[in-house]
Amino acid sequence: MSARAAISLMAGMSSGPPISGTASQSEREQPDSREWLSALRGTGVGRNAAVGRLHQLLVRATRFEVSRRRAALSHVRGEELDDLALQAADDALVAVLAKLDDYRGESRFTTWAYKFALLEAGVRLRRRAWQEREVVLEPEAWPLMADGRRSPQRQAEASELMQALKHSIDSCLTEHQREVLVALALNGVPLDVLAERLNTTRGALYKTLHDARRKLRSDLAQKGFTLDSI
Amino acid sequence: MDKRTNDKILKRLLGPADPELLCDECFEKLDQYVELEFRGREADARIPGMRAHLEGCPACHEDYESLRDLVQSGEPND
Secondary structure (H helix, E strand, O other): OOHHHHHHHHHOOOOOOOOOOOOOHHHHOOOOHHHHHHHHOOOHHHHHHHHHHHHHHHHHHHHHHHHHHHHHHOOOOHHHHHHHHHHHHHHHHHHHHHOHHHOOOOOOHHHHHHHHHHHHHHHHHHHHHOOOOOOOOOOOOOOOOOOOOOOHHHHHHHHHHHHHHHHHHHHHOOHHHHHHHHHHHHOOOOHHHHHHHOOOOHHHHHHHHHHHHHHHHHHHHHOOOOOOOO | OOHHHHHHHHHHHHOOOOOOOOHHHHHHHHHHHHHHHHOOOOHHHHOOOHHHHHHHOHHHHHHHHHHHHHHHOOOOOO
16 A cells, blocks of 8 residues: 555545645634644544644645745646645655654644645755756856955955865865865755755755865964954 | 855855754754744744754755745644
């Protein structure tokens, strides 16, 4: 049985029509956070009904995310995007149910659950948008720092900083750090897309970027550059 | 290239100056941060490092904006 079929059976699922930005009357009558937890940790018909309501909420969130990004995905058919929203909601439901014990009540349960749905949908949509695009790990073009509205002195300072930065990138970073920095910060590759291509995670990749940036700041500071405003 | 574009590129290359959370910590606290912010309860003071991370990580920043906007759009009132 597929994950979708299993979830449908478990939840008596009805994903309903695509949502707009406003909560319906039925949504405003959802039980509070404690009741959510109690119902989801229960058994039988009550639990199944709660899982079904939770799935509807997650679909609402993933469709919300799709609608936000639709402009960037104009080449993708609506049916595919809606299917993608449902897949993201399915995976978010599995994640939420697996992590119920991690919920500490620091926010409303619905807000806590929404973040799983938005993460799943966001990752899928970024990857879909880049599906046919090549990921370039070398600088496509180094930025030119010329600006006619700056004084010659300010232009010279900016140019000196960029030259020093290029040198620091070449001399201080490992090859992996350099590739990650260039792809993410210069070439605009989304973190989740690069993580998938390099077979790693968003967290691990950002840590690489973070460490590279720290090295660059430290090296530039040692060379006498003031980076307070950056 | 104007100054704003230059600064934007430098910010992307050098990242936030202040100490920041990493992605996993950000995700763990994102719901709390959004609700604190929504209620005007000093989100940045209560979750240090979150703002800097959101400035440095485009993916987490997009997730933050989505959750913030979804909560503001009129979520179920529990």
